[in-house]
Amino acid sequence: MAWAASSYRLLRSAGMRIIRPAALIAALLVSMTVTGCSASDVCTAVGWNNVVSIDIDGTAGDVAAIELCEDSVCAVVAPVQQAVEAPTVVATLMPEDLATLAPTSAATDLPFFVAHVDERTWYVSTDMTTPDALTVRALSPAGDVLVAEEVALDWRRVGGSAQCGGPSEAGPITLDIP
Incomplete structure (x- = not known):
């Protein structure tokens, strides 16, 4: 037992x-x-960019920059810095210098990045925002507005999922330059 x-x-x-x-x-x-x-159900994408394609018709050679404006505030393509042979001098400010330092005006930070792809194509990359409408302006080398057009954007998701979101594309937007 x-x-x-x-x-x-x-x-x-x-x-x-x-x-x-x-x-x-x-x-x-x-x-x-x-x-x-x-x-x-896990969302792996934590951040992405959305892209708007802009095509130039007409005299594309006259376009030096594209501006995107939202609520009357515009973002422009950043200037390309040329390499220089001479070393860059960096000044160090002492605490007493900071007391007399006057602020300078700075560019408005908008969530747009403008890239010139070729003579007739520009891409505008936004952060995760998808604005319904923007004003697109083409500028001459002198900074004159060649054309300004209010455009409605139709966004299409090209990645991610409906539940989690993901990168989107809009356009192409066509600007006719006279």
Whole structure:
């Protein structure tokens, strides 16, 4: 009888070793189902850029820059800095210099980056925003506005998912330069 009791205890402890992990896995699956969490609901994209394509018709050679304006505030293509042979001199300000330092006006920070792709094509990259409408302006080398046009943007998602979002494209917008 002692043999039967020890065999029962041995079988019971072996069974518990199998049952405990299985019960833990089952509880995990039930809790994931009940709370609505699953591996397929994870959003991996944490940031992206959206792109607007702008095509130039007419005398494209007259266009030196493209400006995008939202609520009367414009962002322009950043000037390309040329490499220089001479070293750049950097001044270090001392604390007493900071007391007399007057602030200078700075460019307005807008979430647009303008890139000149070729003679007739420009890309405008935005952060994760998708504005409904913008004003697009083409500028001459002298800074004169050649054409300004209010455009409605029709965004199409080209990556990610409906649930998590993702990069989008709009355009192409065509500007006719006289």
